[in-house]
Amino acid sequence: MNPLITHLRPAKHEDCNTIYELHRLSVRHTCIKSYNQEILDAWLSQLNPNGYAAALDNPYKTMWVIEYKNRISGFFLLDTQEALLDALYVHPFLQNNGLGTAMLQRAENLSIAANLSVLKVYASMNSVNFYALNGYEALGEAIMPFNQSVATRCMLMRKFLQ
Numbered sequence: 001m002n003p004l005i006t007h008l009r010p011a012k013h014e015d016c017n018t019i020y021e022l023h024r025l026s027v028r029h030t031c032i033k034s035y036n037q038e039i040l041d042a043w044l045s046q047l048n049p050n051g052y053a054a055a056l057d058n059p060y061k062t063m064w065v066i067e068y069k070n071r072i073s074g075f076f077l078l079d080t081q082e083a084l085l086d087a088l089y090v091h092p093f094l095q096n097n098g099l100g101t102a103m104l105q106r107a108e109n110l111s112i113a114a115n116l117s118v119l120k121v122y123a124s125m126n127s128v129n130f131y132a133l134n135g136y137e138a139l140g141e142a143i144m145p146f147n148q149s150v151a152t153r154c155m156l157m158r159k160f161l162q
Contacts, residue, residue: 006099008106011063011075016052018072019065022091023047029092034125035152042146052077061086064106066099076103080114085121104134112161120158128155135159 011019027043035043055061060081066074074090085107090100111119122142123131132138136157145151 005069006073006102007067007070008064008102009067011052011056011065013053013056015065015072015075016049016056019052019063019075020047020049022072022075023087023089026089026092030089030095031124031126038150039146039152042150043152046146055086062110064103066090066103068094068099074099074103076107078107078110080111080116083111083116083119085119088121088127100130101134104131108159108161116161118158118160120156123155123157125153125155128157131155131157131159 024044024047027040027047031040031043052063055063055077061077061079063075063077065072068074068091073094074088076088077086078084079086085104088100088103088107090103108119120139121131121136122144123136128138136159139156139158142154142156143151144154
Protein backbone atom coordinates (compact mmCIF):
# COMPACT_ATOMS: atom_id res chain seq x y z
CA MET A 1 0.00 0.00 0.00
CA ASN A 2 1.19 3.47 -0.79
CA PRO A 3 1.28 5.34 2.55
CA LEU A 4 0.33 8.53 0.77
CA ILE A 5 -3.13 7.15 -0.04
CA THR A 6 -3.80 5.69 3.42
CA HIS A 7 -4.81 7.65 6.49
CA LEU A 8 -5.27 6.38 10.05
CA ARG A 9 -7.51 8.51 12.26
CA PRO A 10 -9.83 8.33 15.27
CA ALA A 11 -13.34 7.21 14.33
CA LYS A 12 -16.22 9.68 14.49
CA HIS A 13 -19.93 9.11 15.10
CA GLU A 14 -20.67 9.74 11.44
CA ASP A 15 -18.43 6.74 10.60
CA CYS A 16 -20.58 4.23 12.50
CA ASN A 17 -22.74 3.07 9.58
CA THR A 18 -19.70 2.60 7.35
CA ILE A 19 -17.86 0.72 10.11
CA TYR A 20 -20.93 -1.47 10.60
CA GLU A 21 -21.11 -2.35 6.89
CA LEU A 22 -17.36 -3.00 6.71
CA HIS A 23 -17.50 -5.20 9.83
CA ARG A 24 -20.35 -7.28 8.36
CA LEU A 25 -18.58 -7.63 5.01
CA SER A 26 -15.34 -8.69 6.67
CA VAL A 27 -17.03 -11.31 8.87
CA ARG A 28 -19.04 -12.69 5.93
CA HIS A 29 -16.07 -12.97 3.56
CA THR A 30 -13.12 -13.63 5.84
CA CYS A 31 -14.46 -15.65 8.74
CA ILE A 32 -16.27 -18.13 6.48
CA LYS A 33 -12.91 -19.89 6.19
CA SER A 34 -13.07 -20.91 9.85
CA TYR A 35 -16.75 -20.87 10.87
CA ASN A 36 -20.01 -22.39 9.66
CA GLN A 37 -23.07 -20.43 8.56
CA GLU A 38 -24.88 -20.81 11.90
CA ILE A 39 -21.97 -19.18 13.71
CA LEU A 40 -21.64 -16.43 11.10
CA ASP A 41 -25.37 -15.65 11.31
CA ALA A 42 -25.20 -15.44 15.12
CA TRP A 43 -22.08 -13.27 14.89
CA LEU A 44 -23.63 -10.90 12.37
CA SER A 45 -26.81 -10.60 14.45
CA GLN A 46 -24.71 -9.09 17.27
CA LEU A 47 -23.57 -6.17 15.12
CA ASN A 48 -25.40 -2.85 14.85
CA PRO A 49 -24.34 0.76 14.24
CA ASN A 50 -25.40 1.82 17.74
CA GLY A 51 -22.77 -0.47 19.24
CA TYR A 52 -19.99 1.51 17.57
CA ALA A 53 -21.52 4.79 18.75
CA ALA A 54 -21.64 3.44 22.31
CA ALA A 55 -17.97 2.48 22.06
CA LEU A 56 -17.10 6.00 20.91
CA ASP A 57 -18.90 7.40 23.96
CA ASN A 58 -17.07 5.08 26.39
CA PRO A 59 -14.04 6.83 27.95
CA TYR A 60 -12.16 3.51 28.24
CA LYS A 61 -12.55 2.62 24.58
CA THR A 62 -10.99 4.11 21.50
CA MET A 63 -11.88 3.32 17.92
CA TRP A 64 -9.81 4.21 14.88
CA VAL A 65 -10.36 3.79 11.17
CA ILE A 66 -7.93 3.44 8.32
CA GLU A 67 -8.84 5.10 5.04
CA TYR A 68 -7.54 3.92 1.72
CA LYS A 69 -8.18 6.25 -1.21
CA ASN A 70 -10.45 8.32 1.08
CA ARG A 71 -12.71 5.37 1.96
CA ILE A 72 -12.86 3.67 5.34
CA SER A 73 -11.21 0.31 4.72
CA GLY A 74 -10.66 -0.99 8.24
CA PHE A 75 -11.14 -0.23 11.91
CA PHE A 76 -10.03 -1.29 15.35
CA LEU A 77 -11.58 -0.99 18.78
CA LEU A 78 -9.33 -0.87 21.85
CA ASP A 79 -10.51 -1.22 25.46
CA THR A 80 -7.79 0.27 27.68
CA GLN A 81 -9.59 -0.64 30.90
CA GLU A 82 -9.43 -4.33 29.99
CA ALA A 83 -6.14 -4.13 28.02
CA LEU A 84 -8.10 -5.76 25.21
CA LEU A 85 -8.15 -5.31 21.47
CA ASP A 86 -11.90 -5.77 21.02
CA ALA A 87 -11.89 -5.74 17.22
CA LEU A 88 -9.62 -5.26 14.22
CA TYR A 89 -11.08 -5.72 10.75
CA VAL A 90 -9.93 -4.87 7.23
CA HIS A 91 -12.05 -4.85 4.10
CA PRO A 92 -11.69 -8.38 2.68
CA PHE A 93 -10.52 -7.17 -0.73
CA LEU A 94 -7.74 -5.08 0.82
CA GLN A 95 -6.28 -7.64 3.21
CA ASN A 96 -2.58 -8.55 3.09
CA ASN A 97 -1.58 -5.01 2.13
CA GLY A 98 -0.41 -3.76 5.53
CA LEU A 99 -3.60 -2.04 6.66
CA GLY A 100 -4.18 -4.48 9.53
CA THR A 101 -0.57 -4.27 10.64
CA ALA A 102 -0.68 -0.46 10.60
CA MET A 103 -3.83 -0.49 12.75
CA LEU A 104 -2.38 -3.07 15.13
CA GLN A 105 0.76 -0.96 15.59
CA ARG A 106 -1.38 2.10 16.33
CA ALA A 107 -3.45 0.11 18.86
CA GLU A 108 -0.24 -1.05 20.55
CA ASN A 109 1.14 2.51 20.66
CA LEU A 110 -2.12 3.77 22.17
CA SER A 111 -1.93 0.97 24.73
CA ILE A 112 1.61 1.99 25.68
CA ALA A 113 0.48 5.62 25.98
CA ALA A 114 -2.27 4.39 28.36
CA ASN A 115 0.47 2.74 30.50
CA LEU A 116 -0.50 -0.80 29.57
CA SER A 117 2.27 -3.38 29.60
CA VAL A 118 0.31 -6.13 27.86
CA LEU A 119 -2.41 -6.28 25.23
CA LYS A 120 -4.67 -9.26 24.77
CA VAL A 121 -7.05 -10.28 22.01
CA TYR A 122 -9.64 -13.01 21.56
CA ALA A 123 -8.61 -13.83 18.00
CA SER A 124 -10.97 -15.50 15.58
CA MET A 125 -9.43 -18.72 14.33
CA ASN A 126 -8.80 -17.23 10.89
CA SER A 127 -6.75 -14.37 12.40
CA VAL A 128 -4.46 -16.34 14.74
CA ASN A 129 -1.59 -16.37 12.24
CA PHE A 130 -1.83 -12.60 11.74
CA TYR A 131 -1.44 -11.97 15.46
CA ALA A 132 1.30 -14.58 15.82
CA LEU A 133 3.28 -12.91 13.01
CA ASN A 134 2.96 -9.66 14.96
CA GLY A 135 4.42 -11.07 18.17
CA TYR A 136 1.32 -12.33 19.99
CA GLU A 137 1.50 -15.63 21.83
CA ALA A 138 -1.42 -18.03 22.07
CA LEU A 139 -2.52 -18.68 25.64
CA GLY A 140 -5.17 -21.24 24.70
CA GLU A 141 -8.56 -21.65 23.13
CA ALA A 142 -11.55 -19.80 24.52
CA ILE A 143 -15.26 -19.90 23.81
CA MET A 144 -17.04 -16.79 22.53
CA PRO A 145 -20.82 -16.99 23.09
CA PHE A 146 -23.05 -15.15 20.62
CA ASN A 147 -26.36 -16.11 22.20
CA GLN A 148 -27.77 -18.84 24.45
CA SER A 149 -27.46 -21.53 21.82
CA VAL A 150 -24.50 -20.50 19.62
CA ALA A 151 -20.88 -20.10 20.69
CA THR A 152 -17.61 -20.52 18.87
CA ARG A 153 -13.94 -21.17 19.41
CA CYS A 154 -11.41 -18.39 19.43
CA MET A 155 -7.83 -18.05 20.65
CA LEU A 156 -6.85 -15.93 23.62
CA MET A 157 -3.57 -14.25 22.70
CA ARG A 158 -1.35 -11.63 24.32
CA LYS A 159 1.66 -9.49 23.64
CA PHE A 160 3.92 -7.80 26.14
CA LEU A 161 4.39 -4.21 25.05
CA GLN A 162 7.69 -2.32 25.12
